[in-house]
Amino acid sequence: MTAPALLVLEDGRTFHGDAYGATGETFGEAVFSTGMTGYQETLTDPSYHRQVVVMTAPHVGNTGVNDDDPESGRIWVAGYVVRDPARVPSNWQSVRSLDDELRAQGVVGISGVDTRALTRHLRERGAMRVGISTTETDPARLLERVRASGEMAGTELSDEVSTREAYVVPAVGEKRFTVAAVDLGIKANTPRMMAERGIEVHVLPATSTIEDVLAVGDDGPDGLFYSNGPGDPAATTDQVALLQEALGRDVPYFGICFGNQLFGRALGFGTFKLKYGHRGINQPVMDRTTGKVEVTAHNHGFAVDAPLDAPTTTPYGVASVSHVCLNDDVVEGLELRAPGAEGERGGELLSFSVQYHPEAAAGPHDAAYLFDRFCDLMAARSTSTPTTATPAKEA
CATH class of the missing domain: 3.50.30.20 (Carbamoyl-phosphate synthase small subunit, N-terminal domain)
Structure with a gap:
């Protein structure tokens, strides 16, 4: 009974x-x-x-x-x-x-x-x-x-769910890129989907430093990735500082979910707690860079507070909202571009993030293209100045 x-x-x-x-x-x-x-x-x-x-x-x-x-x-x-x-x-x-x-x-x-x-x-x-x-x-x-009992707001949890030791997920087939992926609560399918695109993924603990990131690969990583994860982004300060160091060294960045919130904070935006959050596999999001609507998988209770219709100049480039939720206009993605004409969203793409889960399984596959976008970004930046040589900009 x-x-x-x-x-x-x-x-x-x-x-x-x-x-x-x-x-x-x-x-x-x-x-x-x-x-x-x-x-x-x-x-x-x-x-x-x-x-x-x-x-x-x-x-x-x-x-x-x-x-x-x-x-x-x-x-x-x-x-x-x-x-x-x-x-x-x-x-x-x-x-x-x-x-x-x-x-x-x-x-x-x-x-x-x-x-x-x-x-x-x-x-x-x-x-x-x-x-x-x-x-x-x-x-x-x-x-x-x-x-x-404890509340979620004001709580830093990424270190509780992160790997304790770094590990490598090898590329499937020919290796094209090497990526440092900071594990803030990473799901197994994420490095798997990157590996399928020829990326050798070095999964690092949440406590990693900029030296740990730059030690990945022969000449530093081709890109930096931040995963999903739990907790309040406003209470997660060390990873924001690490990301600012990486952006200052022109390391191409891609973040998802929690990685989107930390990207927003690294760029100078605030974050806030949603009333009841987005959780499920049926959230409609518009990619404003293409005009396409995606059915996406979500799990987040916090969101980035960034202007929807105006670019923002940051120490690292021009930031703008690239994706938006069609249910409630919550910011669902950010992009960082090289400075362009005043008032414009900028020139060359430097880094980007989304609030949802392109790796979701079970879930829709509408957003899988974002891993290809990350590959295109790293390919376009492969002739840039080595990541270990450029001093960080002041935040």
Whole structure:
């Protein structure tokens, strides 16, 4: 018989259900994901560290769990909320049930919850702290512990999810470029997609210095990449300083998700917390450089505060918003170009970033071209001054 479970939001809203996964108690930020597939990729995405994920799709666990699709070596979500878990998984790749996997990794969850009502509440009130317990039956006592738990705003988390040791993902076929990829919570498919394009990817810890970056490759890296990751970009200062050093040395840069937010801060823009964030595999984004609309995969609760229709002169070049969300006009991408005529968006492309996940699996593949754009950028800059020779500009 399944044990009862209790879910309490920090504003006091309470839901009762059944234990799903491990028993015990957990706390985190309650967020909802609108993906109808890809729950295994969601669970193992380090960007969800310290977050309790509410699945809006009613049936979860139908395809079980396999050993091929994880995006990292473990489940990162702090807790899991579903409505109707599959009683029996059915898929040719499945090796165990989702319930068994959650239990094996100690992830506390709750099922039998009206996730539609919970999602509507989060949309109206915003993402907030939450607790799930199979041991506490009094909502008031659990609420006290929820309100005493940590908040996402002001929290630096990238070092908690990053690799401790650098490693290399070799290029597939002929090596064309060498890239230093700073792991802020990198997903396994990211270096894989770069490797498929002839990039040798050196994945570095989040604590890396400019010396570590410039030591990649024979004459320094052809490019620098920042991954997705959890936490508040305003609290992540060392990686911003590293990026400014790299931009000052004219290292071509590409960042995704958290890497977009840190790029914005390196360029002098602010960041802010969204009311309930963008999470799921169905977010429409316009690439303003081509006019094309992409269906994209998202997982972010913070965004860059940059002017949508005016370029900004920075110490590193001219910055402008390259992508925008068609649902709410949130900044979804930035580009940095060489200085051009006053008031223009600039000349040669130097660096760029996007807020979403071009590597997403499961998810749409509309944005995979961005890895090709990174290759084109590095190819165009390959005759530039070596990255180790140019002094950094003052921020």
